[in-house]
Amino acid sequence: xxxxxxxxxxxxxxxxxxxxxxxxxxxxxxxxxxxxxxxxxxxxxxxxxxxxxxxxxxxxxxxxxxxxxxxxxxxxxxxxxxxxxxxxxxxxxxxxxxxxxxxxxxxxxxxxxxxxxxxxxxxxxxxxxxxxxxxxxxxxxxxxxxxxxxxxxxxxxxxxxxxxxxxxxxxxxxxxxxxxxxxxxxxxxxxxxxxxxxxxxxxxxxxxxxxxxxxxxxxxxxxxxxxxxxxxxxxxxxxxxxxxxxxxxxxxxxxxxxxxxxxxxxxxxxxxxxxxxxxxxxxxxxxxxxxxxxxxxxxxxxxxxxxxxxxxxxxxxxxxxxxxxxxxxxxxxxxxxxxxxxxxxxxxxxxxxxxxxxxxxxxxxxxxxxxxxxxxxxxxxxxxxxxxxxxxxxxxxxxxxxxxxxxxxxxxxxxxxxxxxxxxxxxxxxxxxxxxxxxxxxxxxxxxxxxxxxxxxxxxxxxxxx
Numbered sequence: 001x002x003x004x005x006x007x008x009x010x011x012x013x014x015x016x017x018x019x020x021x022x023x024x025x026x027x028x029x030x031x032x033x034x035x036x037x038x039x040x041x042x043x044x045x046x047x048x049x050x051x052x053x054x055x056x057x058x059x060x061x062x063x064x065x066x067x068x069x070x071x072x073x074x075x076x077x078x079x080x081x082x083x084x085x086x087x088x089x090x091x092x093x094x095x096x097x098x099x100x101x102x103x104x105x106x107x108x109x110x111x112x113x114x115x116x117x118x119x120x121x122x123x124x125x126x127x128x129x130x131x132x133x134x135x136x137x138x139x140x141x142x143x144x145x146x147x148x149x150x151x152x153x154x155x156x157x158x159x160x161x162x163x164x165x166x167x168x169x170x171x172x173x174x175x176x177x178x179x180x181x182x183x184x185x186x187x188x189x190x191x192x193x194x195x196x197x198x199x200x201x202x203x204x205x206x207x208x209x210x211x212x213x214x215x216x217x218x219x220x221x222x223x224x225x226x227x228x229x230x231x232x233x234x235x236x237x238x239x240x241x242x243x244x245x246x247x248x249x250x251x252x253x254x255x256x257x258x259x260x261x262x263x264x265x266x267x268x269x270x271x272x273x274x275x276x277x278x279x280x281x282x283x284x285x286x287x288x289x290x291x292x293x294x295x296x297x298x299x300x301x302x303x304x305x306x307x308x309x310x311x312x313x314x315x316x317x318x319x320x321x322x323x324x325x326x327x328x329x330x331x332x333x334x335x336x337x338x339x340x341x342x343x344x345x346x347x348x349x350x351x352x353x354x355x356x357x358x359x360x361x362x363x364x365x366x367x368x369x370x371x372x373x374x375x376x377x378x379x380x381x382x383x384x385x386x387x388x389x390x391x392x393x394x395x396x397x398x399x400x401x402x403x404x405x406x407x408x409x410x411x412x413x414x415x416x417x418x419x420x421x422x423x424x425x426x427x428x429x430x431x432x433x434x435x436x437x438x439x440x441x442x443x444x445x446x447x448x449x450x451x452x453x454x455x456x457x458x459x460x461x462x463x464x465x466x
Contacts, residue, residue: 008126013288032055033060033061034047034056034057034077034373035371036064036374037060037073037077037374038074038077038373039377045204046081046085047077047078047080047081048081050084050087050088050092051084051094051098052083052084052087052098053084054136055095055141056465057136058137059133059134059137062133062137063077063133070374071175071178071179073334076130077130078126079127079128079129079131080115080134082105082130083127083130085116090105095143095144096144098135103135106117106131107128107131111127116254126157127403129157140450155193160182162243163182163185163239164178164181166239167181180232181232181235182231184228184229185232185233186232191215191216192212201245201246202246204240204246206253209233209250209253209254210253213229213230213233213254213255213409224258225304230254230257233251234251234254235251237253267395268408269394269395269401271405271406273394274300277299277386277387277390277392278292278299279390280295280386280390281295281386285353286355287352289345290354290363292345293345293348294308294379295402296341296342296345297311297323297342298399298402298403301425305379305399305454307381307425309361309363309372309373309375309379310326310361311323311326311363312326312362313326314360316346318343321338321339321343322336323336323338332427334422334425336423349422357370359371382398383397383399383401386436403424407420407424434453
């Protein structure tokens with residue numbers, strides 16, 4: 001559908017303000033803040049168990065007001081939920097009965113031997129900090145009068161916090177990249193404490209690093225994960241030398257993962273399948289209007305899932321038919337033009353499909369609780385759902401399939417590589433060069449005949465004609 005005229009001003013119906021909830025308020029309307037951080041119904045149920053359950057939304061709001069990153073807030077909320085369930089298991093029914101002695105017992109006796117069911121399996125790097133935040137919240141809201149417990153510093157958490165701050169302030173990494181480094185190095189530090197009984201990084205040797213990699217590498221077969229592991233280890237070892245915790249350059253002891261540059265060919269689907277995918281949603285419904293707009297942004301502009309999730313109503317310039325893409329992986333903002341088709345799909349969704357809410361994020365859930373679509377998982381699900389509905393035979397699933405397909409189409413259409421890099425938001429043209437391998441038309445033109453093949457071919461043709 002093409003739209004010839006767009007009004008100079010749009011009167012949108014999404015300016016309604018919902019009732020602001022006080023910290024710790026319970027009831028159905030008080031379940032909004034926690035669900036800003038988690039999607040899984042099972043995880044939400046687990047987090048609401050125990051004496052802290054009615055206060056989890058207020059604790060989540062505390063993290064939002066403190067401008068904590070999404071990743072940090074999620075980890076702290078998991079730790080608070082873990083503490084709440086432990087309190088319930090030992091017989092504490094009300095948050096007012098939580099004491100510093102209970103917190104100390106949780107951290108010193110339960111955590112080292114924890115065998116809880118999910119979502120507590122794994123690392124507990126943030127549980128100490130979570131307990132501190134819980135006491136701060138309960139005391140600030142008059143739920144308890146006891147002073148905040150003095151909790152011994154966790155050397156692993158202290159080291160990880162300092163390292164993550166280095167990645168953020170010195171190296172300028174994106175929050176998602178910092179989260180990946182935090183998880184990988186956290187596992188390394190925990191394994192060192194388990195095997196040696198102490199962190200003692202000043203005594204770290206190249207053999208220690210080598211032994212850890214020999215144990216860890218075989219546990220995952222993914223090439224991308226192995227590359228992330230070695231990259232994170234080198235980065236952390238350089239940080240240790242930067243801080244003069246170690247004297248030698250231990251980063252040299254980390255072996256390289258054998259992988260030829262530009263060896264992979266981006267997996268994609270023909271662009272007519274992209275058009276088929278975009279036409280799959282039922283636009284007579286609110287969900288269909290939303291999903292079609294999302295698929296058009298992913299498939300026709302090549303946006304990343306995280307970029308689509310971060311879009312806000314204010315990012316669309318309806319007059320100029322442009323959309324502003326906030327800073328993301330490339331750490332820079334960019335503005336892309338909107339075709340009439342994309343603009344019409346966005347307008348149809350905002351005017352007729354987007355629910356009334358105080359949120360300014362562009363894409364929201366269509367059912368209660370009404371909140372922004374968070375994380376890439378929601379968008380991956382949308383893409384996979386319509387790939388199946390449209391009967392498309394795709395080499396892989398996920399949002400990046402559409403991004404690769406758009407880049408492939410642009411390369412085959414002889415669009416300059418620099419322009420493609422700008423559209424995709426690549427900070428380096430070298431990142432975009434891999435798409436030149438899918439330009440089969442020009443690759444055929446540069447293919448050289450194998451020496452001697454022409455003569456042998458002529459000889460066989462002559463023999464066959466006799």
